[in-house]
Amino acid sequence: xxxxxxxxxxxxxxxxxxxxxxxxxxxxxxxxxxxxxxxxxxxxxxxxxxxxxxxxxxxxxxxxxxxxxxxxxxxxxxxxxxxxxxxxxxxxxx
Amino acid sequence: xxxxxxxxxxxxxxxxxxxxxxxxxxxxxxxxxxxxxxxxxxxxxxxxxxxxxxxxxxxxxxxxxxxxxxxxxxxxxxxxxxxxxxxxxxxxxxxxxxxxxxxxxxxxxxxxxxxxxxxxxxxxxxxxxxxxxxxxxxxxxxxxxxxxxxxxxxxxxxxxxxxxxxxxxxxxxxxxxxxxxxxxxxxxxxxxxxxxxxxxxxxxxxxxxxxxxxxxxxxxxxxxxxxxxxxxxxxxxxxxxxxxxxxxxxxxxxxxxxxxxxxxxxxxxxxxx
Numbered sequence: 001x002x003x004x005x006x007x008x009x010x011x012x013x014x015x016x017x018x019x020x021x022x023x024x025x026x027x028x029x030x031x032x033x034x035x036x037x038x039x040x041x042x043x044x045x046x047x048x049x050x051x052x053x054x055x056x057x058x059x060x061x062x063x064x065x066x067x068x069x070x071x072x073x074x075x076x077x078x079x080x081x082x083x084x085x086x087x088x089x090x091x092x093x094x
Numbered sequence: 095x096x097x098x099x100x101x102x103x104x105x106x107x108x109x110x111x112x113x114x115x116x117x118x119x120x121x122x123x124x125x126x127x128x129x130x131x132x133x134x135x136x137x138x139x140x141x142x143x144x145x146x147x148x149x150x151x152x153x154x155x156x157x158x159x160x161x162x163x164x165x166x167x168x169x170x171x172x173x174x175x176x177x178x179x180x181x182x183x184x185x186x187x188x189x190x191x192x193x194x195x196x197x198x199x200x201x202x203x204x205x206x207x208x209x210x211x212x213x214x215x216x217x218x219x220x221x222x223x224x225x226x227x228x229x230x231x232x233x234x235x236x237x238x239x240x241x242x243x244x245x246x247x248x249x250x251x252x253x254x255x256x257x258x259x260x261x262x263x264x265x266x267x268x269x270x271x272x273x274x275x276x277x278x279x280x281x282x283x284x285x286x287x288x289x290x291x292x293x294x295x296x297x298x299x300x301x302x303x304x305x306x307x308x309x310x311x312x313x314x315x316x317x318x319x320x321x322x323x324x325x326x327x328x329x330x331x332x333x334x335x336x337x338x339x340x341x342x343x344x345x346x347x348x349x350x351x352x353x354x355x356x357x358x359x360x361x362x363x364x365x366x367x
Contacts, residue, residue: 007332007343008343009335009336009344011339012341017341020332022321022324022325022328043321045301045320048300048301048320048324048325049300050298050299050327050332051297051298052298052335053291053294053296054294054295055294058297061339062295064338065299066286068335069299069331072327072331073282074269074283074284075283076299077284078285078286078287079288082287082288085288086295
């Protein structure tokens with residue numbers, strides 16, 4: 001699931017630079033309740049993602065997220081090629 | 095919280111996860127020594143000496159510490175404990191699935207190299223976790239804070255926050271490996287995936303090492319799902335990034351606190367489904 005809103009990060013000019021959304025990427029299953037028919041997402045802990053949707057300066061922000069994660073004492077695995085690609089494209093679109 | 099007996103010491107007899115020294119020896123396979131079995135010159139045991147001389151805040155931190163470890167699924171031997179051949183004791187020991195964690199409550203006056211090195215001897219036999227004090231002006235002094243942060247680099251640290259308004263509690267720290275299904279050697283691992291989605295870029299974090307249930311000191315009778323803890327961490331990271339960039343975070347949800355990024359699974363509709 002991807003929420004439309006998320007939590008917004010706003011710069012000094014009032015523009016949204018990034019949004020934080022939680023995504024649950026588990027399997028969607030149909031479940032019939034007494035009052036309602038709903039889809040339920042069966043999630044394990046492996047299906048939980050914290051997604052930073054970055055509008056401006058994505059490369060820079062990706063690096064800042066990386067260093068913030070490490071500041072929290074967590075070891076972060078990532079693809080350096082994807083980061084350098086993001087930095088190059090992020091800077092041009094940012 | 096645990097009941098107390100006439101002397102004011104906690105009574106753990108009703109808790110099956112509170113074990114005796116014999117059981118602790120059997121589970122850990124270590125030659126553990128209880129502070130009750132070590133006699134001082136005046137005939138009192140070290141445990142009695144500790145109980146009679148310890149401060150109220152130390153006593154409270156230890157009690158909350160025992161409760162915290164019980165709440166995240168550890169078995170606890172709640173008295174002073176050491177290993178034969180070492181001249182130091184920890185305040186209690188917590189064991190879980192082949193993990194042995196010696197836990198020591200250190201008041202601010204004891205956060206010094208001599209005491210820390212002495213206690214670190216027990217790291218040869220298992221993991222070590224300190225419970226340090228926080229929340230007062232004195233415990234937040236610059237030099238003390240630096241010493242506490244330095245301790246985090248070689249041992250797990252939990253903070254016992256003294257709070258005169260809301261009540262004292264064990265504060266959550268995200269880097270204490272005792273709350274995760276890992277050890278200090280294996281570390282807490284996450285994976286970051288980077289992707290360009292049209293004009294926006296998406297930076298996603300997923301935990302490879304998972305937390306135990308109720309990891310951030312939530313009561314056993316009202317457990318908080320692990321996903322909420324992850325969301326709390328994601329939000330803390332997001333806020334930290336915003337702070338470093340000099341930007342603000344605007345919470346858009348009706349729900350207070352970190353709940354604003356969590357939704358019930360049944361309300362979800364995936365764009366791709």
